[in-house]
Amino acid sequence: MQKLLQCIPNFSEGQRPEVIEQIADAVRAVEDVRLLGVSPNGDHNRTVLTFVGPPDAVAEAAFQATSKAVELIDMRMQKGEHPRIGAMDVVPFVPISGMTMADAVDVANAVGKRIAAELDVPVYLYAAAATTPARKRLPDVRHGQYEGLQESIALPERKPDFGEAKMHPTAGAIAVGARPPLIAFNVNLGTGNVAIAKTIAKGLRESSGGLMNVQALGVDLAEQGIVQVSMNLLDYTRTPIHRAYELVRIEAERHGVAVVGSEIVGLVPLDALLGVVDFYLRLSDFTRNQVLEARLLEG
Amino acid sequence: MQKLLQCIPNFSEGQRPEVIEQIADAVRAVEDVRLLGVSPNGDHNRTVLTFVGPPDAVAEAAFQATSKAVELIDMRMQKGEHPRIGAMDVVPFVPISGMTMADAVDVANAVGKRIAAELDVPVYLYAAAATTPARKRLPDVRHGQYEGLQESIALPERKPDFGEAKMHPTAGAIAVGARPPLIAFNVNLGTGNVAIAKTIAKGLRESSGGLMNVQALGVDLAEQGIVQVSMNLLDYTRTPIHRAYELVRIEAERHGVAVVGSEIVGLVPLDALLGVVDFYLRLSDFTRNQVLEARLLEG
Numbered sequence: 070m071q072k073l074l075q076c077i078p079n080f081s082e083g084q085r086p087e088v089i090e091q092i093a094d095a096v097r098a099v100e101d102v103r104l105l106g107v108s109p110n111g112d113h114n115r116t117v118l119t120f121v122g123p124p125d126a127v128a129e130a131a132f133q134a135t136s137k138a139v140e141l142i143d144m145r146m147q148k149g150e151h152p153r154i155g156a157m158d159v160v161p162f163v164p165i166s167g168m169t170m171a172d173a174v175d176v177a178n179a180v181g182k183r184i185a186a187e188l189d190v191p192v193y194l195y196a197a198a199a200t201t202p203a204r205k206r207l208p209d210v211r212h213g214q215y216e217g218l219q220e221s222i223a224l225p226e227r228k229p230d231f232g233e234a235k236m237h238p239t240a241g242a243i244a245v246g247a248r249p250p251l252i253a254f255n256v257n258l259g260t261g262n263v264a265i266a267k268t269i270a271k272g273l274r275e276s277s278g279g280l281m282n283v284q285a286l287g288v289d290l291a292e293q294g295i296v297q298v299s300m301n302l303l304d305y306t307r308t309p310i311h312r313a314y315e316l317v318r319i320e321a322e323r324h325g326v327a328v329v330g331s332e333i334v335g336l337v338p339l340d341a342l343l344g345v346v347d348f349y350l351r352l353s354d355f356t357r358n359q360v361l362e363a364r365l366l367e368g
Numbered sequence: 369m370q371k372l373l374q375c376i377p378n379f380s381e382g383q384r385p386e387v388i389e390q391i392a393d394a395v396r397a398v399e400d401v402r403l404l405g406v407s408p409n410g411d412h413n414r415t416v417l418t419f420v421g422p423p424d425a426v427a428e429a430a431f432q433a434t435s436k437a438v439e440l441i442d443m444r445m446q447k448g449e450h451p452r453i454g455a456m457d458v459v460p461f462v463p464i465s466g467m468t469m470a471d472a473v474d475v476a477n478a479v480g481k482r483i484a485a486e487l488d489v490p491v492y493l494y495a496a497a498a499t500t501p502a503r504k505r506l507p508d509v510r511h512g513q514y515e516g517l518q519e520s521i522a523l524p525e526r527k528p529d530f531g532e533a534k535m536h537p538t539a540g541a542i543a544v545g546a547r548p549p550l551i552a553f554n555v556n557l558g559t560g561n562v563a564i565a566k567t568i569a570k571g572l573r574e575s576s577g578g579l580m581n582v583q584a585l586g587v588d589l590a591e592q593g594i595v596q597v598s599m600n601l602l603d604y605t606r607t608p609i610h611r612a613y614e615l616v617r618i619e620a621e622r623h624g625v626a627v628v629g630s631e632i633v634g635l636v637p638l639d640a641l642l643g644v645v646d647f648y649l650r651l652s653d654f655t656r657n658q659v660l661e662a663r664l665l666e667g
Contacts, residue, residue, distance in 0.1 A: 075660070105663055121660060165660060257652075314649055330652045339638075339661040342645050349648040350613055353556075353629045361374070361420060361464055362638040364404055366661055 070167035070357065071367050074124040074176060075250065076131045078160045080138040081153045083109040083116050088141050095137040096120050099130040105336065114149025115158070119336070121165060124172065128180050131160050132187075135180075139188050139240040144215050152211050154218055155190065155241030159207060162247045165338050166357070173247035174198045181245040185232030188240070191222065192231040196246035200230055207244060215241045249304040252341055253334035255288075256298045256317045260326045263289040266296035269320045273298060273313065280316065282308040295329060305341040311348040339363060369466035369656060370666050373423040373475060374549065375430045377459045379437040380452045382408040382415050387440045394436040395419050398429040404635065413448025414457070418635070420464060427475050430459050431482055438487050438539040443514050451510050453517055454489065454540030458506060461546045464637050465656070472546035473497045480544040484531030487539070490521065491530040495545035499529055506543060514540045548603040551640055552633035554587075555597045555616045559625045562588040565595035568619045572597065572612065579615065581607040594628060604640040610647040638662060 082088045089109055096104045096118060106119035120130060135157040142156035160180065164173040177198040185192045199205045203226065213221050215236075221227050222234050222242065229242065236242055258266055267287030271277050274285040282304040288297045298317050302308060310333075318328050343357060357363050381387045388408055395403045395417060405418035419429060434456040441455035459479065463472040476497040484491045498504045502525070512520050514535075520526050521533050521541065528541065535541055557565060566586030570576050573584040581603040587596045597616050601607060609632075617627050642656060656662050 073661070073664075103664055105660075121664065310649070328650055331649045332652055333654055333658060336658055336660045336663070339659055342641065342659065345645045345649060346641050350609070350630045350644060351627055353631055355632055359632060359635055360638050360641065361404075361635045362372070362662060362665055364635070365372075365402055365420060365665060 072124055072167040072172075073121055073165040073366075074127040074168060074173060075119070075121045075163040075165050076127050076160065077163065078118050078131060078134055078157060079153075080116055080118075080134070080142065080157045081114060081144065081147050081149065081155065082138070082142050083111050083114045083149065089116050091141060092116070092134050092137045093118060095133040096130045099126055099133060101126040102130045110151070112149070113151035114147065115151045115153065124168065124176055127162070128176050131162070131180050132183055135160065135184055135190075135243065136188055139190060139237065143239045144241045145239060147215070152208070152214055153241075154211050154215050155237070155243045156239065157190075157243050158211075159195075159244040160246070161196065162245075163250050164247070165250065166340060170197050170247060170249065177245050177247045181231045184243060184245065185229070188237070189232065190237045190240050191229035191233060191235065191242045193242065193244045194230040194246060195244045196248040198246045207246075210244045218242055249306060250338050250341070252302040252305050252310065252337055254300050254302055254310060254313060255332045255334065256300070256314060256328055257290065257293075257330040257332075258296050258298065258317075258321050258326050259329040260296055260324070261291075261294050263287055263296045265321070265324045265326055266298050268324075269317055270298045270300075272320055273300065273316060280308050280313060283313055305338075305344065309344045309348070310341055311345050371423055371466040371471075372420055372464040372665075373426040373467060373472060374418070374420045374462040374464050375426050375459065376462065377417050377430060377433055377456060379415055379417075379433070379441065379456045380413060380443065380446050380448065380454065381437070381441050382410050382413045382448065388415050390440060391415070391433050391436045392417060394432040395429045398425055398432060400425040401429045409450070411448070412450035413446065414450045414452065423467065423471065423475055426461070427479050430461070430479050431486075434459065434483055434489075434542065435487055438489060438536065442538045443540045444538060446514070451507070451513055452540075453510050453514050454536070454542045455538070456489075456542050457510075458494075458543040459545070460495065461544075462549050463546070464549065465639060469496050469546060469548065476544050476546045480530045483542060483544065484528070487536070488531065489536040489539050490528035490532060490534065490541045492541065492543045493529040493545060494543045495547040497545040506545075509543045517541055548605060549637050549640070551601040551604050551609065551636055553599050553601055553609060553612060554631045554633065555599070555613060555627055556589065556592075556629040556631075557595050557597065557616075557620050557625050558628040559595055559623070560590075560593050562586055562595045564620070564623045564625055565597050567623075568616055569597050569599075571619055572599065572615060579607050579612060582612055604637075604643065608643045608647070609640055610644050
């Protein structure tokens with residue numbers, strides 16, 4: 070199967086188009102990498118890039134984008150609403166096909182090591198690449214932000230995974246990690262009673278005893294006269310789309326409410342959708358290679 | 369959306385590997401075309417090629433493969449179990465994505481015209497490209513085969529759509545057409561009673577009052593102790609996979625029998641699977657472009 074890795078770096082510039090474009094161009098310049106999205110946010114003063122390709126090419130593009138961000142962004146002046154520790158703030162690698170999470174962790178390690186060695190920016194490994202439980206969650210890694218980390222980086226528990234325990238003067242520090250693809254999945258319910266959506270969301274989410282790897286909120290879609298269970302599925306390989314959908318459906322039935330629709334927001338890996346087809350059709354022996362378009366992507 | 373066209377030509381040589389390879393190589397030589405399958409059948413003395421790509425490239429590859437088959441296959445000697453009218457016997461074009469059936473019919477017309485003009489082989493348009501109802505079905509077009517058509521081609525009703533009413537001395541004639549993708553879809557039932565599968569198949573198929581665009585047979589899978597409703601879905605855009613599946617499931621329930629599995633045999637277009645996801649998750653506003661791998665195929 071073709072190896073595909075995704076990278077979704079976030080850098081600390083969301084206002085100056087010429088800076089954003091130069092960083093995006095660093096990705097575009099790498100052969101075999103496809104830049105699928107450039108999403109600046111002016112208030113956050115932050116931009117999210119989405120690109121995908123073979124692992125070596127994606128690793129190279131992540132490094133080149135980081136190098137350009139380190140060159141162009143001066144954190145001594147940077148202001149924005151979003152928490153951040155550096156010019157290139159966070160670089161997550163996401164296995165899409167033909168790769169395990171361990172493979173993505175290897176890429177995070179290699180890129181993190183190179184960033185520290187060649188750009189003199191201290192690197193924290195996070196999420197699946199974290200070296201201690203305290204670094205699993207990004208908010209913990211970002212604690213104190215660029216300003217606070219100037220001093221706390223010297224503490225033993227804040228020692229970077231790569232590079233010296235010293236902030237880069239203009240570029241700060243960077244979090245590099247590996248995680249599963251996140252799927253934003255919402256289920257709409259045929260009622261105007263948001264309390265029902267909130268109750269179901271509470272039952273669904275990991276934090277209150279529901280499904281692992283699921284975040285869920287009950288939301289009022291007042292304009293449409295319906296409510297929504299809005300979810301993030303953080304690891305569809307272990308907690309697939311259909312399981313979240315069916316659980317919402319069954320919990321809604323308890324309230325005499327029907328599912329009237331659902332939506333997937335943004336990008337979704339093919340394998341996550343094949344899981345849905347597999348479940349409902351009870352497929353046996355179906356492989357990704359039988360999808361004509363997936364065959365076309367094979368090298 | 370990216371335009372993808374599939375072509376599944378059948379030529380009248382299934383025994384001599386060196387001839388088969390030369391015809392396959394004619395396809396491989398065309399840039400942007402992906403040859404996905406070469407399936408020779410010795411008894412039929414016939415080979416099926418499967419390839420896909422942008423419409424212009426696929427049209428070129430279909431012509432080049434036909435040209436090579438006309439050059440290398442002498443129908444005066446050819447024997448095999450499968451009905452055929454020519455060296456390159458039949459060339460169907462199948463719209464996969466970003467194309468309508470009318471677009472595929474245009475390609476069939478252009479390629480058919482070129483074959484008649486440059487290779488002196490008379491061309492019949494069939495299936496969605498047919499110019500009269502009598503040429504919709506391939507068996508009707510192939511009536512009398514290579515041998516019988518030598519004389520009957522002179523009849524007004526057998527006049528070719530392109531080229532003179534005269535068989536090519538060694539290559540015969542050719543059927544060129546356009547049709548939707550065929551999906552081979554089987555549903556397994558948890559009973560050893562093949563009569564139930566046969567009854568359900570009869571209820572499912574178009575020919576006995578069931579679903580349009582569905583062929584169905586009841587089959588005994590004695591080794592596994594179960595039975596199967598084996599279907600060809602001839603136009604999933606109008607009669608989608610989930611409709612066939614659900615109808616089998618409901619008819620089986622009537623007999624107290626459960627669906628224990630299903631299988632998709634061979635290749636399936638992504639859009640057909642997205643239809644399944646759409647149905648079961650009640651998706652709204654989902655587009656093919658949200659599938660990461662589909663985005664990668666975009667030009």
